[in-house]
Amino acid sequence: MLRTSLLAAARSPLARKAVERNPLTRSVVNRFVAGAHTPDAVTATRALVDSGRAVTIDYLGEDTTDVADATHTVDAYVTLLSALADQGLAAGADVSVKLSAVGQALPGEGHKIALENARLIAEAAKGAGATLTLDMEDHTTTDSTLDILGELRQDFPWVGAVIQAYLHRTLGDAHDLAVAGSRVRLCKGAYNEPASVAYQDKSEVDRNYIRCLRVLMAGDGYPMVASHDPRIIAIAGELGKGRDFEYQMLYGIRPQEQEIIARRGDTMRVYVPYGVQWYGYFMRRLAERPANLAFFLRAMTTR
């Protein structure tokens, strides 16, 4: 119930204004977001790389309804990739892109605009020596996102995508994507989805995660295990013995565990969000864990 309300608020302009305008929100946001500008993302990347962790960087924004905003997002990624290259941080880095931030949600030509914009980012990533992963948003975008993935992979075979264990369709998608060279990030899923398309029960989502993970680990692609769940991390360690794969976690979440995994020699990639449009991302993090909400409410009521 609380999760549903927070996820509804994540898409409400009114709730957005109320949260964004509260000056006390900032301290809590800082725990999950690396900063507002390119140099902040570069600084966070430097610290993570120095501690043995890899990064995937997200310029925050989603549900863009304006072509100029979509172009601005592309420019932000191009600037970021060039800054990473200048600092010697681009090789091995990845950028995560939400297609709705580069035009997918625009009426009429949205799919085509998102494909063209994602292609520009892929070209910049190639030039810098980095990779690109397409984030997955709500289920109404899944087909479009996987189509764009297929188009991009013809020219940039290292472009990856995310699949969400809470969707009924995902086991099939995992089979389709477990092919040579295919980078696949498996997560549980962070949006408010109806029972017609998604498992509602947490234990069912977890079971489907493991089913999908088995398929990815048995396939020829490159699995990216995106979860903070200790049980899933342990199972991935067992299933992935003797093969290439990586763990992924979000910036600011279980940082000690991230360091432990990196120190034992496994690839640990951290998803680093930055930018001023942090609202939707932040609300999804609150929805995931009551303790985060309690932390937020405490910060709002105490000085």
Ligand code: FDA
């Ligand atoms: P779960 O939420 O069940 O948590 C398991 C345990 O992890 C908790 O008990 C707690 O210990 C810890 N934990 C989890 N969340 C925490 C938090 N917010 N704060 C503190 N501790 C926490 N989703 C999506 O729909 N599309 C996408 O493209 C992506 N991309 C993505 C990239 C990466 C790198 C990650 C790690 C995650 C995503 N997600 C995502 C989000 C994902 O779907 C999911 O919502 C979160 O990862 C939380 O799920 P867990 O697997 O961590 O398990």
